[in-house]
Each structure stands twice: as structure tokens, then as C-alpha cells.
Amino acid sequence: MTSVSLTLHGDPDEVDEQVRLLREELLHLDVDRVEFAADPEGAPAGTRAVDPAGIDTVIVAVTGSPVLIQLGRVLRDWVRRGSTRRITVREGKRSLEIIGANDADNAKVIEAFFRAAGED
Template identity: 45%
Template sequence: MADISVTVEDDDPSRADEDVRLLLAELQGLQAEARFAAGPPPPEGSKGVDPATVTTIVVALSSSRVLVQLGLALRDFVNRDRNRKLVVKDGKRSLEITGKVTPEQQKAVEDFFRRELD
């Protein structure tokens, strides 16, 4: 199975940082390896990376069951705050999940993860 990347997008860097850390903690409960993606290199002369710029999580999937759980977890995470926005990528395709998930978005999420199983 492939790695799936999940990016938290928000105009407020501190809220994005808080949400990505919360999401990572929630994904740790899945039977998958979830970790922060490597961020951009730090600016020259700096002592490190600004944590607010690390808003992408990479999830290494081990089975189709975990893939389904990931889709449900992301949907539930977004549903808890109408201001949340996630961009999910599998390298070739991407899916944006925002705010309260509508029936159309739910179908798009299901189709995205179903195609990942094929």
C-alpha cells in the first residue's frame, strides 16, 4: 500500500498547528504509521524550522482495513469544526475535505478511498 499525505490548511498558522497536532494524535490510534512530513528547509541562518509551517502528516498504510479507518477518521475530524480543511493526496490524486461533510463530500471521500484499494 502507498503512503497517504494529509495537509491541514488554515489562514491562521497557530490554528493549523494546533489542528495538525490534534489530528496526528488521533491518527496514532490507527494501526498505521502516522508522522509529520518533512517540511521545507529552514531559512538560512535560522536555528530550525518554524513549527507552524509543518502542517502535513504522512500515513503509511498497512492494509485496506486501515485505509477505511483513515477515511472515517478524516471525515470525523473535519465534521467537528466547520472551519477545518484537509487536503488528502496519494501521489497521483488529491481530495479536499472541508467544514461539515455534505452527502456529496461523503461520497467523494468514499470514492477516493475505494479507488485507493483497487
């Protein structure tokens, strides 16, 4: 199983709404899990807490390369639908920032990132 962290950037009020909409969209994929990221600094000892006022990150757990490729395409398309949308994708020590992915070169880079994630 591969876990990928997706962090949205921008105005906090817009990001809060957008991260929830993105999560709903990702739940339609064949993913194992999509969760809001816990805030380790704000959580009481031994617990995991999510600050509903400051959600900007979701964690996606996926099994299989085809689903990772699908995830990359959904993220690329999601960024395209908003002129100010920006996502940082983290998988292990690797990260990729997706901004206005409109051209074929961006599509290739995004697909290569998610293909490599499936090979780990």
C-alpha cells in the first residue's frame, strides 16, 4: 500500500472548502482510504486530532499502480479547474507541486511521479 499526502495552498477559507471537495472526489476512485491529516502538534498525548478550521491536507492510501496513475490524472484535472489551485503531493521523500497543469509536459511529469510511487 502506498500513502500519498496532498496539501492544498491558498487562502485558508478557500483551501478548507476545496480540500473537502477534493476529498469527496477522491473517494470515487478505487482508493483504500482518504483521510484528513491529523495535526500532531495540536493533538493531546496518545491521540490524533483534526482541527476542522485548519484542514489543508488529506492522506490517500492506494494499492496498485493503476490507481496511482488515476490519482495523478484526477489531481491534474482538479488543478486545471481552478486558476489559483495548487497542490503539493508527497510520497515518502519525494514531492511534486502541481500548478496549472495545462500542457503535455506537466502531464508527463505528473504521470512519471505516480508511476514511480507504484514501483516502491
